[in-house]
Amino acid sequence: EPEVTQTPSHQVTQMGQEVILRCVPISNHLYFYWYRQILGQKVEFLVSFYNNEISEKSEIFDDQFSVERPDGSNFTLKIRSTKLEDSAMYFCASSDGGEAFFGQGTRLTVV
Amino acid sequence: AQSVSQHNHHVILSEAASLELGCNYSYGGTVNLFWYVQYPGQHLQLLLKYFSGDPLVKGIKGFEAEFIKSKFSFNLRKPSVQWSDTAEYFCAVNPGLSGSARQLTFGSGTQLTVLP
Numbered sequence: 001e002p003e004v005t006q007t008p009s010h011q012v013t014q015m016g017q018e019v020i021l022r023c024v025p026i027s028n029h030l031y032f033y034w035y036r037q038i039l040g041q042k043v044e045f046l047v048s049f050y051n052n053e054i055s056e057k058s059e060i061f062d063d064q065f066s067v068e069r070p071d072g073s074n075f076t077l078k079i080r081s082t083k084l085e086d087s088a089m090y091f092c093a094s095s096d097g098g099e100a101f102f103g104q105g106t107r108l109t110v111v
Numbered sequence: 112a113q114s115v116s117q118h119n120h121h122v123i124l125s126e127a128a129s130l131e132l133g134c135n136y137s138y139g140g141t142v143n144l145f146w147y148v149q150y151p152g153q154h155l156q157l158l159l160k161y162f163s164g165d166p167l168v169k170g171i172k173g174f175e176a177e178f179i180k181s182k183f184s185f186n187l188r189k190p191s192v193q194w195s196d197t198a199e200y201f202c203a204v205n206p207g208l209s210g211s212a213r214q215l216t217f218g219s220g221t222q223l224t225v226l227p
Contacts, residue, residue: 004154042201048214091154099160
């Protein structure tokens, strides 16, 4: 069964450093998403991406964040100058216009 | 903007008990409705979805949900839970027509613990 894969599964970074979270969406999907879940809180939408551009973004997705589809398979989330409050589980998802399929997540810990 | 409420934060049941998890949403237009499950240490998996048609939808592992438009509800049910159903359950909605690729809005989740 096709699946969304995310790497790394866990990333620890120092405050102020940049991180790149990587995702490989399902191959025939055209819509890509990033969500995050801070420990003990609900899953929050960050950004959606379609046709090589951002289609929607939330208030959380400020200038600190960026997304890119550098090639035909990867979809990345970059967080510049990480803050302690960026510590969360980050989920990538993809869809073909229907239901979203989620990856296993990257746990980001900012110390 | 749409919002989703899950009123039960933690539900504890014994095996074979019946389950109903509440989900209410607020949005004035057409919505697509989903229930996702997150087993410990795993990713979000789709349990079931409602796009249109029969408001009673059946999903995997014996789960079902009923869309009641007048109550803005999409409650999840299972007649007899198993220990393996222990997980966190998330209700989610997105606006638009069937299968819309719009962003999902999640509820806060309900942790279900099934005692053997």
